[in-house]
Amino acid sequence: MSDTIIGIDLGTTTTEAAIYRDNKPEMILNFDGQIVTPSVVGLDESGNMIVGEKARAQYILAPERTAIEMKRKIGTKKPIKLGKESFSAVELSANLLSYVKRYASQYLEEEITRAVISVPAYFDDIQRQEVVEAGKKAGFVVERIINEPTAAAMSYGIDHMEEESYVLVYDLGGGTFDVTLLEMFDGVLEVKASSGDNRLGGKDFDERLIDWLRTRFEEKHGVKIAQNVYAMARLKEQAEQCKIALSTQEEVTVRIPMLAEKNHVPLALEETVSRKQFEELISDLIERTHQPIHVVMADSGIGRGELAMVLLVGGSTRVPLVTQDLKEFLGIEPVTEVHPDYCVAQGAAVCAAMIGEQLEDGLVMTDVNPYTLGVRTVDLYNDDIMSVIIPRNVTIPVTKHDTFSTLYPGQTVVDIEVYQGESEVASRNHFLGHFLLEGIPATTRENEKLDIAFTYNINGMLQVEATVLSTGKKANLVIDLMDSGKEETVDVSNWREADCASAYRSIIRRAEKWLRQNEKDEERSEDKGAENARLEELLYQLKKAILEEDEDQADELADEVEEMLDE
Ligand SMILES: Nc1ncnc2c1ncn2[C@@H]1O[C@H](COP(=O)(O)OP(=O)(O)OP(=O)(O)O)[C@@H](O)[C@H]1O
Ligand SMILES: [Mg+2]
Structure with a gap:
């Protein structure tokens, strides 16, 4: 297998890939020579799958067979319709990733099979598993799932190895809001806490503007267009462009000729939107980012005064109200040094280089484990206890152990079952695997003491080792969380x-x-x-x-x- 590992930012609206070479991250160009690929997939007129810019261009003409924002459906099992066919978010994301795989292979002039893929820090286990599944379906070996804000911080950290400070990464993209607090010192990046909102992003800004424009149009002309998918697709496209223009202009006029018709007379939409009006439409959405910021500060015990900087990530942070609001809320000027659209992919590439041991200077990164890990234990009254070994939100890599004892004297074998999850009842959690510790001496009159150690490494691999304390005999199990069995979703469309x-x-x-x-x-x-x-x-x-x-x-x-x- 080739040593090359690429980093991929699989975004709600756009997808980017990067490679670490010549001691820096480099963005990979797609077949159109572009860095940014729209996260859009569709079926063309003859039913062939199209991806990226081609699919995006088709959206206003044929929204019924074009899928946008699939990432929001990851983990929901919701079917996505393209024409008469139905797909899962995993399948469509796999198509997108397979496109990335092909263009990266062409750009780098070698068959690319290994990737680090970023996900919102706030993605749960099922969502993460689905991203891994999509990667595998696309033919990738997924080396690691990295949290997007952590990746963003790495792309910054790689150039600022000597600095010491607390950094808040504020990532407002197309569909998700993530906030992460990190500590940086001596080339070490330590994630302190992560929080966010999986349903907040630029898409929601668009929707506010769409609703506003639509209501005006409907009132003016006395027609309804909400059910007209073609009109709504064009309106969506124009609303997004208007929003983007309002980031640099005070006022924008939206013109859509022939948006609908009434008694066979075509009707045009023409409406001027000021930045002030737009800000009023979205101010409560921006306010919703405050709560997760409070959470990460409280969880990591860091006061506002201690925050040294705010890194802005994601296209939606270009909305001037976002920066303004943050300045008022945190009292510091956000750093704009990282590229908001590229830094996640760049950070994923830095992470890939770390895995491939290609980094010359030792950047060290730590993250937190999002879920509790433990073993099933039994006492006189209860045979299904989740005994926690590693609590959630602990900094990884981490090793923790605990001492248990055999149930009765003379017991020579113990079956150790490993679970992940937040329930106190072991079997209600996600079963990860089990192994036997055999050869426990049967001679003693007392219960034997056993030590169970969990090591959770930065790659999401859990290693469990059990030792009989009296003899030192060991048995162990390595669980690859990236591979842990989940029921495959099958295609039921036929x-x-x-x-x-x-x-x-x-x-x-x-x-x-x-x-x-x-x-x-x-x-x-x-x-x-x-x-x-x-x-x-x-x-x-x-x-x-x-x-x-x-x-x-x-x-x-x-x-x-x-x-x-x-x-
Ligand atoms: N200049 C701009 N002003 C305002 N919004 C912008 C601007 N440029 C891009 N956006 C918005 O940024 C969003 C896309 O951001 P980005 O590419 O960071 O998201 P993503 O990575 O695809 O999504 P996510 O990280 O949520 O999965 C879109 O909603 C887009 O309209
Ligand atoms: Mg993003």
Whole structure:
């Protein structure tokens, strides 16, 4: 396998890749000679998959077979429709990553197979696993998942190895807000705490502007356009451009000829938006960034006065109100030294170089583990206890151990089961693996003491070692969290082809219709979102059962779907 590892920033709106060579990160150009690739995937007229700029250009013409912002659907199991076909966010992200793999291979003139991929610090385990899955589907060996703000800080840290300070990374991108507090000293970057909001970004600014423009247009002309996907796609594109222009201009006029028609007369949208008006539309969204900042400061016990700098990351930090708000809120001028669009990919490339041992100066980076790790233990009253060895949010790499004893004298074997999660009941957590510690001496009259040590390294690898204290006998287990088994999602889009499909057609059609109608409400209410997600999961299971010709299971699931719809 080649030594080359690239870093990839798989963003909500844009994707970038970088490589560390000649002692610095270098951005990789795509087939169009561009650094930035739109995170857009679609099917063209003949049903071929298209990716990046081509797909983005198609969006206003054919939004129904173009997928944008897939990253927001990662971890939700929500199907994404392209024309008549249905895809998962993992599959579409895999297409995007496979495009990156191809252009990086061309640019670097060698077959690229290894990558470090960044994710929002706030992504949970399932979301992270899905990103790894997408990477694998694209043909990558995913060497590491790195948190985006940590990557951003690394791209800064690599040039500022000697400085000492607390740094706040404020990353407001297209779809997610991440904030991370790090300590920098002597080439060491230590993450103190991370927080954020997985549903806050430039996309939300766009939506406020879209709503505002749409309402004005509808009131002026007495037509409704919310259901018109073509009109809405054009409006979205123009609203985003208007927002971007307002970052440098005080006032912008949006003109969209023939946005809709009334009695066969084409209607144009023409509206002037001032920066002030725009700021009023989004001020509460910007205020929502304050809470996660409070959280990371409190968690790491650092006061505002101790913060030395704020790194701005993500395209949405170009909105002047963001900088202004931060200045007022934190009392410091944010640093603009890192490139907000490139630094995450650059940091991922620095991380890749660290893994490949290509860094000359020793930059050391530490992160925190997002989830609790432990073993299942048993006492007289309870046989399913989660005994914590490494608590969550502890700085990694880390080694911790604890002493346990055998259940009864004479016991020669212990089965050690390892779990990850926050429940006190072991089996409710995510099972990572198990191993046997054998050859415990049966001679003593007392219970044998055992030491169990967990080492969690920077690559997300957990090593567990158990030792019989009286004899020193050891047994161990290495768990690659990047590889830990998760049920594969199967493609169920061709369920209609199964023999028993006809019996379920009508219920599935009803459910899908219901889902479509609810998509809109969902944006507004969390409950609706959960409901939809449950129904989608049921539908997925139902289609899977149909494909497996498991009619008993399918009947049961169909009843459940029916019940939900009746509610
Ligand atoms: N000059 C600008 N002014 C305002 N917003 C901008 C500007 N340039 C880009 N944006 C917005 O920044 C967002 C994209 O930022 P970025 O590329 O950092 O996000 P991403 O990495 O794709 O998303 P995420 O990190 O949330 O997954 C878009 O919403 C875009 O409209
Ligand atoms: Mg980003």
